[in-house]
Amino acid sequence: MVLIVKKGTVPPTPHTEFYAIPKVLTKEEIHGSYGFSGAWSRKIHVRFYPTEQVKPPKKSDFALVPDFPPEADVLQPYHIFTGRMPHEGDAIRGRKPIVHGTRTTLSISKPSQSMPKETFFRNGERHEVYFVQDGEGSVRSEYGDLKFRKDVYIAIPKGTTYRIDLTSPKAWFLLVESTHPINFAPHYFNKEGQATLMSPVVETEIETPDLPPYRDERGEFPIDVKHGGGKITRITLGHHPFDLVGWEGALYPFVFDVKSHHGIAREIHTAPPMHQTFQSGNVPHSGFSLCSFVPVMAGWHPLEVPAPYAHFNVDSDELMFFCNPFYGAREGVVEEGSFTFHPGSTPHSPQGNAAQRSLAARGKVQARLAVMLDTYFESMRITTHGFAHRDPQYVLSWAETAPHAEAKGEGWESPSA
Numbered sequence: 001m002v003l004i005v006k007k008g009t010v011p012p013t014p015h016t017e018f019y020a021i022p023k024v025l026t027k028e029e030i031h032g033s034y035g036f037s038g039a040w041s042r043k044i045h046v047r048f049y050p051t052e053q054v055k056p057p058k059k060s061d062f063a064l065v066p067d068f069p070p071e072a073d074v075l076q077p078y079h080i081f082t083g084r085m086p087h088e089g090d091a092i093r094g095r096k097p098i099v100h101g102t103r104t105t106l107s108i109s110k111p112s113q114s115m116p117k118e119t120f121f122r123n124g125e126r127h128e129v130y131f132v133q134d135g136e137g138s139v140r141s142e143y144g145d146l147k148f149r150k151d152v153y154i155a156i157p158k159g160t161t162y163r164i165d166l167t168s169p170k171a172w173f174l175l176v177e178s179t180h181p182i183n184f185a186p187h188y189f190n191k192e193g194q195a196t197l198m199s200p201v202v203e204t205e206i207e208t209p210d211l212p213p214y215r216d217e218r219g220e221f222p223i224d225v226k227h228g229g230g231k232i233t234r235i236t237l238g239h240h241p242f243d244l245v246g247w248e249g250a251l252y253p254f255v256f257d258v259k260s261h262h263g264i265a266r267e268i269h270t271a272p273p274m275h276q277t278f279q280s281g282n283v284p285h286s287g288f289s290l291c292s293f294v295p296v297m298a299g300w301h302p303l304e305v306p307a308p309y310a311h312f313n314v315d316s317d318e319l320m321f322f323c324n325p326f327y328g329a330r331e332g333v334v335e336e337g338s339f340t341f342h343p344g345s346t347p348h349s350p351q352g353n354a355a356q357r358s359l360a361a362r363g364k365v366q367a368r369l370a371v372m373l374d375t376y377f378e379s380m381r382i383t384t385h386g387f388a389h390r391d392p393q394y395v396l397s398w399a400e401t402a403p404h405a406e407a408k409g410e411g412w413e414s415p416s417a
Protein backbone atom coordinates (compact mmCIF):
# COMPACT_ATOMS: atom_id res chain seq x y z
CA MET A 1 0.00 0.00 0.00
CA VAL A 2 1.33 3.41 -0.83
CA LEU A 3 -0.79 5.99 0.88
CA ILE A 4 1.30 8.85 2.15
CA VAL A 5 -0.19 10.78 5.04
CA LYS A 6 0.99 14.04 6.48
CA LYS A 7 -0.35 14.98 9.90
CA GLY A 8 0.25 18.04 12.03
CA THR A 9 1.58 21.52 11.44
CA VAL A 10 4.61 23.21 12.92
CA PRO A 11 3.35 25.81 15.42
CA PRO A 12 5.08 29.18 15.16
CA THR A 13 6.03 29.43 18.84
CA PRO A 14 9.51 30.92 19.22
CA HIS A 15 10.42 28.89 22.32
CA THR A 16 9.77 25.56 20.67
CA GLU A 17 12.80 23.71 19.37
CA PHE A 18 12.51 21.44 16.41
CA TYR A 19 14.85 18.71 15.46
CA ALA A 20 15.71 18.83 11.83
CA ILE A 21 15.81 15.66 9.81
CA PRO A 22 19.54 15.12 9.31
CA LYS A 23 19.25 14.60 5.58
CA VAL A 24 16.93 13.48 2.87
CA LEU A 25 16.96 9.70 2.80
CA THR A 26 18.04 7.96 -0.35
CA LYS A 27 15.90 5.20 -1.82
CA GLU A 28 18.54 2.65 -0.78
CA GLU A 29 18.46 3.86 2.81
CA ILE A 30 14.69 3.70 2.90
CA HIS A 31 14.58 0.16 1.56
CA GLY A 32 17.57 -0.96 3.59
CA SER A 33 17.91 0.49 7.05
CA TYR A 34 14.36 1.69 7.40
CA GLY A 35 12.48 -1.58 7.10
CA PHE A 36 12.05 -4.36 4.62
CA SER A 37 8.65 -3.09 3.59
CA GLY A 38 10.14 0.11 2.28
CA ALA A 39 7.56 2.03 4.30
CA TRP A 40 8.78 4.58 6.80
CA SER A 41 7.64 7.56 8.82
CA ARG A 42 9.43 10.78 9.54
CA LYS A 43 8.54 12.19 12.95
CA ILE A 44 9.10 15.71 14.24
CA HIS A 45 9.42 15.89 18.02
CA VAL A 46 8.72 19.10 19.87
CA ARG A 47 11.65 19.15 22.28
CA PHE A 48 13.35 15.85 23.13
CA TYR A 49 14.62 12.90 21.21
CA PRO A 50 13.02 9.59 22.25
CA THR A 51 16.52 8.45 23.28
CA GLU A 52 16.18 10.28 26.57
CA GLN A 53 15.93 7.68 29.38
CA VAL A 54 15.82 8.85 32.98
CA LYS A 55 16.03 5.42 34.65
CA PRO A 56 18.03 2.33 33.79
CA PRO A 57 15.97 -0.17 31.76
CA LYS A 58 14.65 -3.10 33.76
CA LYS A 59 12.70 -6.29 33.33
CA SER A 60 9.00 -5.41 33.43
CA ASP A 61 6.54 -6.96 35.85
CA PHE A 62 5.00 -9.12 33.12
CA ALA A 63 6.13 -11.13 30.10
CA LEU A 64 4.50 -12.49 26.96
CA VAL A 65 6.75 -15.49 26.33
CA PRO A 66 4.54 -18.40 25.25
CA ASP A 67 4.91 -21.82 26.80
CA PHE A 68 3.74 -25.15 25.47
CA PRO A 69 2.16 -28.28 26.89
CA PRO A 70 3.75 -31.64 26.03
CA GLU A 71 0.62 -32.45 24.02
CA ALA A 72 1.59 -29.68 21.55
CA ASP A 73 3.90 -32.23 19.92
CA VAL A 74 1.02 -34.54 18.93
CA LEU A 75 -0.32 -33.79 15.45
CA GLN A 76 -4.01 -33.03 15.69
CA PRO A 77 -6.53 -30.31 14.86
CA TYR A 78 -7.60 -28.06 17.71
CA HIS A 79 -10.72 -26.07 18.55
CA ILE A 80 -10.26 -23.37 21.20
CA PHE A 81 -13.24 -21.70 22.86
CA THR A 82 -11.91 -18.14 23.11
CA GLY A 83 -15.37 -16.91 24.13
CA ARG A 84 -14.96 -18.86 27.37
CA MET A 85 -11.60 -17.28 28.23
CA PRO A 86 -11.95 -14.75 31.07
CA HIS A 87 -11.86 -10.98 30.72
CA GLU A 88 -8.93 -9.66 32.73
CA GLY A 89 -6.30 -6.95 32.85
CA ASP A 90 -5.64 -4.45 30.12
CA ALA A 91 -5.12 -5.07 26.41
CA ILE A 92 -1.40 -5.80 26.80
CA ARG A 93 -1.15 -7.51 30.20
CA GLY A 94 -4.25 -9.57 29.42
CA ARG A 95 -2.78 -10.83 26.15
CA LYS A 96 -2.62 -14.63 25.92
CA PRO A 97 -0.81 -16.33 23.03
CA ILE A 98 -2.87 -19.33 21.87
CA VAL A 99 -0.82 -20.53 18.90
CA HIS A 100 2.76 -19.62 18.18
CA GLY A 101 5.31 -20.04 15.41
CA THR A 102 8.76 -18.72 14.67
CA ARG A 103 7.40 -15.75 12.70
CA THR A 104 3.69 -15.60 13.55
CA THR A 105 1.75 -15.55 16.83
CA LEU A 106 -1.99 -15.44 17.46
CA SER A 107 -3.24 -14.27 20.84
CA ILE A 108 -6.48 -13.46 22.55
CA SER A 109 -6.80 -10.35 24.67
CA LYS A 110 -10.01 -9.70 26.62
CA PRO A 111 -9.29 -6.58 28.68
CA SER A 112 -11.64 -5.24 31.30
CA GLN A 113 -9.77 -1.97 31.76
CA SER A 114 -7.65 0.63 29.99
CA MET A 115 -3.88 0.47 30.33
CA PRO A 116 -2.60 2.18 33.50
CA LYS A 117 -2.45 5.97 33.15
CA GLU A 118 0.58 7.32 31.29
CA THR A 119 2.03 3.87 30.50
CA PHE A 120 2.85 2.70 27.01
CA PHE A 121 3.70 -0.39 25.00
CA ARG A 122 5.93 -0.97 22.00
CA ASN A 123 6.20 -4.25 20.13
CA GLY A 124 9.82 -4.18 19.08
CA GLU A 125 9.83 -7.57 17.39
CA ARG A 126 6.54 -8.05 15.54
CA HIS A 127 4.01 -6.10 13.53
CA GLU A 128 0.47 -6.37 14.86
CA VAL A 129 -3.08 -6.56 13.55
CA TYR A 130 -5.88 -6.65 16.09
CA PHE A 131 -9.33 -7.85 15.09
CA VAL A 132 -11.96 -6.36 17.40
CA GLN A 133 -14.58 -8.98 18.19
CA ASP A 134 -16.14 -6.73 20.82
CA GLY A 135 -15.62 -3.39 22.54
CA GLU A 136 -14.81 0.22 21.78
CA GLY A 137 -11.99 2.56 22.57
CA SER A 138 -8.88 4.23 21.20
CA VAL A 139 -5.38 3.22 20.28
CA ARG A 140 -3.35 6.27 21.21
CA SER A 141 0.09 6.43 19.65
CA GLU A 142 2.72 8.90 18.63
CA TYR A 143 0.81 9.08 15.32
CA GLY A 144 -2.37 10.25 17.05
CA ASP A 145 -5.62 8.75 18.27
CA LEU A 146 -7.32 5.95 16.38
CA LYS A 147 -10.83 5.01 17.47
CA PHE A 148 -11.88 1.37 17.20
CA ARG A 149 -15.15 -0.52 17.45
CA LYS A 150 -16.51 -4.01 16.93
CA ASP A 151 -15.61 -5.72 13.64
CA VAL A 152 -12.61 -3.60 12.67
CA TYR A 153 -8.98 -4.51 12.12
CA ILE A 154 -6.37 -2.28 13.75
CA ALA A 155 -2.95 -2.47 12.06
CA ILE A 156 -0.05 -1.31 14.23
CA PRO A 157 3.45 -1.35 12.70
CA LYS A 158 6.35 -2.80 14.65
CA GLY A 159 8.02 -0.13 16.77
CA THR A 160 4.94 2.02 17.35
CA THR A 161 4.66 3.41 20.89
CA TYR A 162 1.03 3.17 21.93
CA ARG A 163 -1.54 2.56 24.62
CA ILE A 164 -5.08 1.19 24.46
CA ASP A 165 -7.92 2.95 26.26
CA LEU A 166 -11.37 1.40 26.47
CA THR A 167 -14.63 3.36 26.37
CA SER A 168 -16.64 0.14 26.80
CA PRO A 169 -16.52 -1.88 30.06
CA LYS A 170 -14.55 -4.63 28.32
CA ALA A 171 -13.24 -5.67 24.94
CA TRP A 172 -12.29 -8.82 23.04
CA PHE A 173 -9.42 -8.90 20.56
CA LEU A 174 -7.89 -11.52 18.29
CA LEU A 175 -4.30 -10.42 17.80
CA VAL A 176 -2.04 -11.45 14.92
CA GLU A 177 1.68 -10.74 15.18
CA SER A 178 4.23 -11.14 12.42
CA THR A 179 7.95 -10.53 12.15
CA HIS A 180 7.21 -9.15 8.66
CA PRO A 181 5.05 -6.11 7.80
CA ILE A 182 1.32 -6.81 7.44
CA ASN A 183 -0.15 -5.04 4.43
CA PHE A 184 -3.11 -5.39 2.11
CA ALA A 185 -2.70 -8.33 -0.28
CA PRO A 186 -0.59 -7.12 -3.21
CA HIS A 187 -2.64 -8.92 -5.85
CA TYR A 188 -5.35 -6.29 -5.33
CA PHE A 189 -3.01 -3.42 -6.27
CA ASN A 190 -1.62 -2.17 -9.55
CA LYS A 191 2.04 -1.28 -10.04
CA GLU A 192 1.32 2.29 -8.93
CA GLY A 193 0.20 0.93 -5.55
CA GLN A 194 -3.47 1.74 -6.13
CA ALA A 195 -6.28 -0.77 -5.58
CA THR A 196 -7.52 -2.18 -8.88
CA LEU A 197 -11.14 -1.63 -9.84
CA MET A 198 -11.96 -5.30 -9.16
CA SER A 199 -10.34 -5.36 -5.72
CA PRO A 200 -12.59 -6.14 -2.72
CA VAL A 201 -10.53 -3.71 -0.60
CA VAL A 202 -9.79 -0.07 -1.32
CA GLU A 203 -6.92 1.67 0.40
CA THR A 204 -8.92 4.89 0.76
CA GLU A 205 -11.35 3.14 3.12
CA ILE A 206 -8.79 2.97 5.89
CA GLU A 207 -9.15 5.24 8.92
CA THR A 208 -6.00 7.10 9.96
CA PRO A 209 -5.07 8.55 13.38
CA ASP A 210 -6.12 12.05 14.42
CA LEU A 211 -3.08 13.88 15.70
CA PRO A 212 -3.97 15.88 18.83
CA PRO A 213 -1.85 18.81 20.08
CA TYR A 214 1.61 17.68 21.20
CA ARG A 215 2.24 16.80 24.87
CA ASP A 216 5.22 18.85 26.00
CA GLU A 217 5.40 17.33 29.51
CA ARG A 218 8.19 16.27 31.87
CA GLY A 219 7.89 13.33 34.27
CA GLU A 220 8.42 9.58 34.20
CA PHE A 221 6.80 7.81 31.28
CA PRO A 222 7.35 4.03 31.18
CA ILE A 223 7.28 2.13 27.90
CA ASP A 224 7.11 -1.67 28.05
CA VAL A 225 9.02 -2.93 25.03
CA LYS A 226 8.48 -6.46 23.72
CA HIS A 227 11.60 -8.15 22.40
CA GLY A 228 13.46 -11.46 22.30
CA GLY A 229 10.46 -13.78 21.92
CA GLY A 230 8.07 -12.10 24.35
CA LYS A 231 10.40 -10.67 26.98
CA ILE A 232 9.33 -7.23 28.21
CA THR A 233 11.81 -4.54 29.17
CA ARG A 234 10.59 -1.34 30.75
CA ILE A 235 12.32 1.84 29.62
CA THR A 236 11.46 5.18 31.22
CA LEU A 237 11.46 8.44 29.32
CA GLY A 238 11.62 11.79 31.07
CA HIS A 239 9.18 13.33 28.64
CA HIS A 240 5.81 12.35 27.23
CA PRO A 241 6.34 10.10 24.18
CA PHE A 242 3.48 11.78 22.30
CA ASP A 243 5.37 15.02 21.78
CA LEU A 244 5.18 15.01 18.00
CA VAL A 245 4.19 18.20 16.23
CA GLY A 246 3.83 16.27 13.02
CA TRP A 247 4.78 13.25 11.01
CA GLU A 248 4.61 12.07 7.44
CA GLY A 249 5.12 8.83 5.60
CA ALA A 250 3.49 5.59 4.57
CA LEU A 251 4.05 3.66 7.81
CA TYR A 252 1.43 4.31 10.48
CA PRO A 253 -1.37 2.57 12.40
CA PHE A 254 -4.75 2.40 10.72
CA VAL A 255 -8.21 0.90 11.13
CA PHE A 256 -9.97 -1.11 8.44
CA ASP A 257 -13.57 -2.18 8.97
CA VAL A 258 -14.18 -5.80 7.98
CA LYS A 259 -17.41 -4.56 6.36
CA SER A 260 -15.18 -2.58 3.98
CA HIS A 261 -13.99 -5.91 2.59
CA HIS A 262 -16.51 -6.04 -0.25
CA GLY A 263 -16.86 -9.78 -0.76
CA ILE A 264 -16.55 -11.38 -4.18
CA ALA A 265 -19.20 -13.91 -5.19
CA ARG A 266 -19.24 -16.01 -8.32
CA GLU A 267 -21.13 -18.89 -9.89
CA ILE A 268 -18.95 -21.56 -8.28
CA HIS A 269 -16.92 -21.89 -5.08
CA THR A 270 -14.84 -18.80 -4.32
CA ALA A 271 -11.33 -19.73 -3.21
CA PRO A 272 -9.36 -18.03 -0.40
CA PRO A 273 -7.30 -15.56 -2.51
CA MET A 274 -10.55 -13.67 -3.16
CA HIS A 275 -11.35 -13.57 0.56
CA GLN A 276 -7.92 -12.25 1.41
CA THR A 277 -7.55 -8.89 3.16
CA PHE A 278 -3.96 -8.79 4.42
CA GLN A 279 -0.70 -10.52 3.69
CA SER A 280 2.63 -10.73 5.46
CA GLY A 281 6.07 -11.89 4.40
CA ASN A 282 7.28 -13.20 1.08
CA VAL A 283 4.18 -15.18 0.12
CA PRO A 284 4.10 -18.07 -0.79
CA HIS A 285 7.58 -18.74 0.61
CA SER A 286 7.02 -17.28 4.08
CA GLY A 287 4.52 -15.28 6.10
CA PHE A 288 0.77 -15.68 5.82
CA SER A 289 -2.47 -14.71 4.10
CA LEU A 290 -5.19 -13.25 6.28
CA CYS A 291 -8.72 -13.65 4.90
CA SER A 292 -12.08 -12.13 5.86
CA PHE A 293 -15.02 -14.46 5.27
CA VAL A 294 -17.73 -11.84 5.00
CA PRO A 295 -21.37 -12.52 4.07
CA VAL A 296 -21.56 -13.16 0.32
CA MET A 297 -23.92 -15.01 -1.96
CA ALA A 298 -23.05 -18.69 -2.23
CA GLY A 299 -22.31 -20.05 -5.73
CA TRP A 300 -25.46 -20.40 -7.85
CA HIS A 301 -24.38 -22.91 -10.51
CA PRO A 302 -26.95 -25.77 -10.58
CA LEU A 303 -24.20 -28.27 -9.74
CA GLU A 304 -22.49 -26.08 -7.12
CA VAL A 305 -21.92 -27.53 -3.62
CA PRO A 306 -21.53 -24.43 -1.46
CA ALA A 307 -19.90 -26.32 1.43
CA PRO A 308 -16.11 -26.43 1.14
CA TYR A 309 -14.58 -29.71 0.05
CA ALA A 310 -12.50 -31.95 2.30
CA HIS A 311 -8.89 -30.91 2.09
CA PHE A 312 -5.65 -30.50 3.87
CA ASN A 313 -2.86 -28.03 3.32
CA VAL A 314 0.76 -28.88 2.65
CA ASP A 315 3.43 -26.58 4.09
CA SER A 316 0.68 -24.45 5.59
CA ASP A 317 -1.22 -24.36 8.86
CA GLU A 318 -4.79 -23.04 8.83
CA LEU A 319 -6.16 -20.91 11.66
CA MET A 320 -9.71 -19.62 11.79
CA PHE A 321 -11.60 -17.34 14.19
CA PHE A 322 -15.39 -17.55 13.98
CA CYS A 323 -17.00 -14.17 14.78
CA ASN A 324 -20.42 -15.83 14.85
CA PRO A 325 -21.64 -19.44 14.90
CA PHE A 326 -23.22 -19.27 11.43
CA TYR A 327 -20.55 -21.07 9.46
CA GLY A 328 -22.50 -23.68 7.58
CA ALA A 329 -19.76 -26.28 7.13
CA ARG A 330 -19.14 -26.48 10.87
CA GLU A 331 -22.47 -25.30 12.26
CA GLY A 332 -23.38 -27.14 15.43
CA VAL A 333 -19.68 -27.47 16.31
CA VAL A 334 -18.49 -23.86 16.47
CA GLU A 335 -19.73 -20.99 18.62
CA GLU A 336 -18.96 -17.26 18.73
CA GLY A 337 -15.21 -16.94 19.29
CA SER A 338 -14.36 -20.49 18.28
CA PHE A 339 -10.82 -20.71 16.99
CA THR A 340 -9.75 -23.70 14.96
CA PHE A 341 -6.17 -24.71 14.29
CA HIS A 342 -5.71 -27.22 11.48
CA PRO A 343 -2.03 -28.08 11.09
CA GLY A 344 -0.82 -28.94 7.61
CA SER A 345 -1.44 -32.55 6.59
CA THR A 346 -4.50 -33.00 8.84
CA PRO A 347 -7.67 -33.00 6.69
CA HIS A 348 -10.83 -31.10 7.57
CA SER A 349 -14.21 -30.84 5.94
CA PRO A 350 -17.88 -30.12 6.63
CA GLN A 351 -19.26 -32.60 9.12
CA GLY A 352 -22.36 -34.79 9.09
CA ASN A 353 -24.85 -33.81 6.39
CA ALA A 354 -23.58 -30.20 6.14
CA ALA A 355 -22.51 -30.65 2.51
CA GLN A 356 -25.95 -31.94 1.56
CA ARG A 357 -27.68 -29.19 3.52
CA SER A 358 -25.55 -26.62 1.72
CA LEU A 359 -27.25 -27.43 -1.61
CA ALA A 360 -30.23 -25.37 -0.45
CA ALA A 361 -27.94 -22.38 -0.04
CA ARG A 362 -27.14 -21.91 -3.74
CA GLY A 363 -27.52 -18.24 -4.58
CA LYS A 364 -28.29 -17.24 -0.99
CA VAL A 365 -26.36 -14.84 1.18
CA GLN A 366 -24.57 -16.52 4.07
CA ALA A 367 -24.58 -14.99 7.54
CA ARG A 368 -21.05 -16.05 8.38
CA LEU A 369 -18.26 -13.78 9.54
CA ALA A 370 -14.83 -15.26 10.14
CA VAL A 371 -11.16 -14.36 10.01
CA MET A 372 -8.79 -16.98 8.58
CA LEU A 373 -5.02 -17.11 8.48
CA ASP A 374 -2.95 -19.53 6.37
CA THR A 375 0.76 -19.72 7.15
CA TYR A 376 3.41 -20.50 4.53
CA PHE A 377 6.20 -22.88 5.50
CA GLU A 378 5.63 -22.19 9.18
CA SER A 379 4.40 -24.76 11.68
CA MET A 380 2.39 -23.40 14.56
CA ARG A 381 2.19 -24.91 18.05
CA ILE A 382 -0.67 -24.69 20.48
CA THR A 383 0.33 -22.88 23.69
CA THR A 384 -0.61 -23.67 27.26
CA HIS A 385 -3.33 -20.98 27.15
CA GLY A 386 -4.77 -22.40 23.93
CA PHE A 387 -4.63 -25.95 25.22
CA ALA A 388 -6.40 -25.02 28.46
CA HIS A 389 -9.44 -23.76 26.53
CA ARG A 390 -9.60 -26.45 23.85
CA ASP A 391 -12.50 -28.65 22.92
CA PRO A 392 -11.07 -32.07 23.86
CA GLN A 393 -13.49 -33.86 21.53
CA TYR A 394 -12.71 -31.78 18.45
CA VAL A 395 -10.58 -34.30 16.62
CA LEU A 396 -13.52 -36.72 16.85
CA SER A 397 -16.11 -34.15 15.68
CA TRP A 398 -16.17 -35.54 12.13
CA ALA A 399 -16.99 -39.07 13.34
CA GLU A 400 -20.39 -40.33 12.22
CA THR A 401 -21.36 -41.01 15.82
CA ALA A 402 -20.21 -37.65 17.19
CA PRO A 403 -22.98 -35.76 18.98
CA HIS A 404 -23.50 -32.21 17.67
CA ALA A 405 -25.70 -29.36 18.71
CA GLU A 406 -28.59 -29.06 16.28
CA ALA A 407 -27.68 -26.90 13.27
CA LYS A 408 -30.20 -24.09 12.91
CA GLY A 409 -29.67 -23.71 9.19
CA GLU A 410 -28.89 -20.03 9.56
CA GLY A 411 -25.37 -20.67 8.39
CA TRP A 412 -26.61 -21.17 4.89
CA GLU A 413 -29.86 -19.32 4.60
CA SER A 414 -30.21 -16.15 6.61
CA PRO A 415 -29.82 -12.78 4.91
CA SER A 416 -26.67 -10.74 5.14
CA ALA A 417 -25.79 -9.83 8.72
Ligand SMILES: [Fe+2]
Nearest residue numbers: 311318342348
Ligand atom coordinates in the same frame (compact mmCIF):
# COMPACT_ATOMS: atom_id res chain seq x y z
FE1 LIG B 1 -9.06 -25.42 5.21
